[in-house]
Amino acid sequence: MVEPSRESDIDISVVVPVFNESESIPRLLDEIDAALSPGGRSYEIIVVDDGSTDGSWEVLARLAPAHPRLHAIRLASNRGQTPALMAGFDASRGRTVVTLDGDLQNDPADIPRLVDKLDEGFEIVSGWRRQRQDKMISRRLPSIVANRISRLITGVTIHDNGCALKAYRGQVLRAVSLYSDFHRFIVPLAQMGGARVAEVETHHRARCFGTSKYGLERTVKVAADLLTLYMVTRYSQHPLRWFLNLAFPVGVLTVIVTVWSLVVWSSATEATQLLVPLAGVVLLMQSLFAILGYGLFAERIRQLAPRRSRRVRGRILATSQGPDGEATLLIHEQGVQNVGLPVRIASGPS
Amino acid sequence: MSGGVRVSILLFCSQSAGSVAEILESLISYVHDRGPDHELIVVLDGHLVGLYARFQERLAGDGQVTLVGLHAQQGQVATIRAGLAVARGQAIVTFPSYPQVDTDAIPPILEALAAGADYVVGYRVGRQGSPFKRLASRMFNGLIHATTGVAFHDLACGIHGMRSSVSRAIPNYGDNQLFLPILLAREGFRVTEAAVPASRSEPGLHLFSPAALGRRALDVLALSYLVRFTQKPLRPFGAVGVVLTLIGLLLCAVLVYQRIFLHQSLADRPMLLLALLLVTSGIQVVILGFLGELLIYLHFRDQVNYRVQEEVRGEVISDAASNEAELRHG
Known part of the structure; x- marks a missing residue:
């Protein structure tokens, strides 16, 4: 269950999963600080070390005293991107959660624009790498194909679901359960559930350090996962x-x-x-x-599936803005649930 | 604190081995030398009744040694679990009852645990075996790596170590000790290896019988099946099923084309059966994958599938944040 009390006074939680990015981490933290400290919003940086073997954790531990906003989490072993993101989401407290890759290909300077867009009344704002700085055949082409197919199946409207730089309303995100490799499907899942999704053009930079952790065979896996997603969400x-x-x-x-x-x-x-x-x-x-x-x-x-679950889950009915603040209403298996602060029940589609 | 016991050494014996009495003696003198923060637990599988009676006599009155006897023959993993249930130490070392390592292998395991590992697998250095035996061992470990995706040097080595917190999470699966590190690694525990000196008294040639080898190969197959397919069943099943169905549909199309346009007869062609068989079995394979996914989605998607090793925070976040929040709202 989502605990409203955890939505403390922090505005933005930046969640960054890293795996063997020891060279990128110092610059990443500096750039996030440079992007967010002038804005007047309070924030925390949650870096999840997904079992790195290149000393990424030592770098994080060394930098922690100099970065008061840093909350570094070290996983016991390498689990992959979905569990790493889940660890970050579970620890996050911000009203807005921003995710980005740890390899510096996303520009943290884009974060304020994403958050501004979110505040216009969206549940998710995704980055859109219009000018991608990657190899055409092995990286861009699979991504374009995957995006096309996933748009066809899930009805997602955004161009670049593969962009890791995204901003989410914390209440909505923390109500989502991710398993398998489903971090790619947060947007389709949320959109099928009624979330409003927008996108903002973002910068994309070529890789400075390290090597990409993915290859071409990923496309096949994504295709199988799309089939899974289609079946389990619909049936x-x-x-x-x-x-x-x-x-x-x-x-x-x-x-x-x-x-x-x-x-x-x-x-x-x-x-x-x-x-x-x-x-x-x-x-x-x-x-x-x-x-x-x-x-x-x-x-x-x-x-025979368990009725009680760790998380609230369901379709988003409405977001309301009341005297006590804002809240998100979810429809789920047990009826309408108010996630967050108390509000009047708004009329909406059922 | 559990009676001040720091290290539990677990001698598990699920097969009658001639040398177990000597190993027991060396371990008894090891824990006596180390003092009262070490304990020895001897666990005997159910069929070793004679050994139990002998050990009972030998160990009577020794406050540092516990003897556990299973009621029926239940295999290696059950034997280890029974020992873990009575272990009081924060670090637990399982010690094999056949001559693989000597007591000087225990300190490296404990060091690896102190360095932050949840579970440690020993691998022997300086082994005396024949080239053939070493090749067999290398092939076995390579097979494990290829099928489960977990790489270990020497999974046949019986000396393992674990923290007491892990011992409570030991999966009750299979009857072979080598399952434990692989399954625990899949659960997100930090599983590492430690080099240990090989036993000086290890016999030169100890080969598995063909039956034991076959059992072991089946173990590996079962394990890799479990590890590979339980997480994402639709990936393999969906791929196979879709390919079968597509081939079948293609064949059907060819047959229909030949019947309608080329006026070949259809009813007496076995090709028709093949096409139908491909389609119907392909669909059923996809269905099995879907059932697996459904089971995971409905029953296990809320499972926490990561394990936090440690956390570091910058300076106090909440105070600074709440001050800023007050400033903005005020």
């Missing part, structure tokens, strides 16, 4: 429907093949002419019953 609450959708064409095909094999049977002269259609009927029937049976399994899996 996790009524999985039997997915199976019935699948069973319908198989059932129709079974009927057709059965009728056809009867026709063949009536005019058959040899045994093999009968055997093939008959085997086809058996195969299709087995498949039909298997699909329906799996559908019942899926329904039981859903029924």
Whole structure:
């Protein structure tokens, strides 16, 4: 559950997952400080060291006394980007959470513009690297393809979901559960849930230090994850429907093949002419019953899912601005939930 | 503090080995030399009744040694867990009951734990084995690395160390000790290795029987299956299923084209069966992946899948922040 009390007086939490970025970290912290200290907003910098082996943690520990806003978290082992971001989100206290990559390719000077845009009334503002400074074939092309496909499947409207520089309303972000490699899908998930998403053009710089941690094979994984996302978000609450959708064409095909094999049977002269259609009927029937049976399994899996969960989760109903401040209303499995401060229930889509 | 015990040494024995009595003697004198902050726990699997009676006699009245006997034969992991349940030390070293290492292997393990590791796997240096044996060992560790993605030098080495906090999180899976570091590493624990001197008395050639080798290979397969597919089931299942289905649909299209436009007969062609088989089995493979994803999404997505080792903060954030907030709102 989201604890409103944790939304302390901090305006912005900057969450940066790092893995073997010891050379970039000092400049990164300085640039974030330079970008945020003149603005008058209070902030914290949460750097999550995802099990680095190049002394990144030692750099962070050494810099901590000089950076009063720094909150460095060291994970016990290398877990990947999604768990590292979750660790940062769980520790964050800001009303706004900003994420960026630790490799200096994002320019922290863009953060204030993102936050300003967020304050215009959005739940998420994403950066858009219009001029990307990366290799065309191995980095940009997969990204363009991935963005196209994910836009097609999820209905996301932004151009560059792969840009790590993003600003989120803290209440909304902390209500999201991420697992697997789903950090790429925060925006589609939130947008499907009714969040308003905007984008701001940001600078993108070539890599100064270190090497990229990703390659081309990532595209295949992202494609599989998109399929997962599509299935679980659409059908996790009524999985039997997915199976019935699948069973319908198989059932129709079974009927057709059965009728056809009867026709063949009536005019058959040899045994093999009968055997093939008959085997086809058996195969299709087995498949039909298997699909329906799996559908019942899926329904039981859903029924036995725990009702209480660590996080509030659901569709965003409305954001309201009242005398006591602002709040976000979520619809979730247990009804309408007020995340944050008390407000009058606004009328909205149900 | 748990009775002032700092180090628990756990001698686990799940197979009858001739040399266990000598190892026991060396460990007894080791803990006696180190003093009362060391304890020795001897755990015997259920079928070693004779050994239990002998050890009971030998260890009677020794305040630093605990003897645990399982009620039935339950395998290596269960034996280790039974010992961990009574261990009181903050650092726990599991010691093999076959001659792999001597007691001088214990300090390097403890040092690695003190350096911040949650779980330490020993690897032997200066081994006396034949080239063939070393090759077999290297192939085994390479196989583990390739299938589970976790790299260790010497997983056959039985001397491991862990913090007491980790001992409570030991997964109850499988019956082989080598599962533990791999599963714990997947859970986000800090698993490291420490070089330990190999035993001087290790027999030159100790080969696994073909049956043991087969069992071990099956263990590895089961483990890699568990480690690979439980997190993202739709990645492998979806890929295989989609490819099967697409090939099947393509074949169907070809058959229909030939039937309609080339007037070839359809009913007596086994190719039709192959096409249908590909489509129906492909769909079912995708379904199994989807069921796995559904299970994870509905039951496990809230699981915290990271483990914080340590945190460092700059100077007090909250005071400065609240002052600024007051200034702005006031």
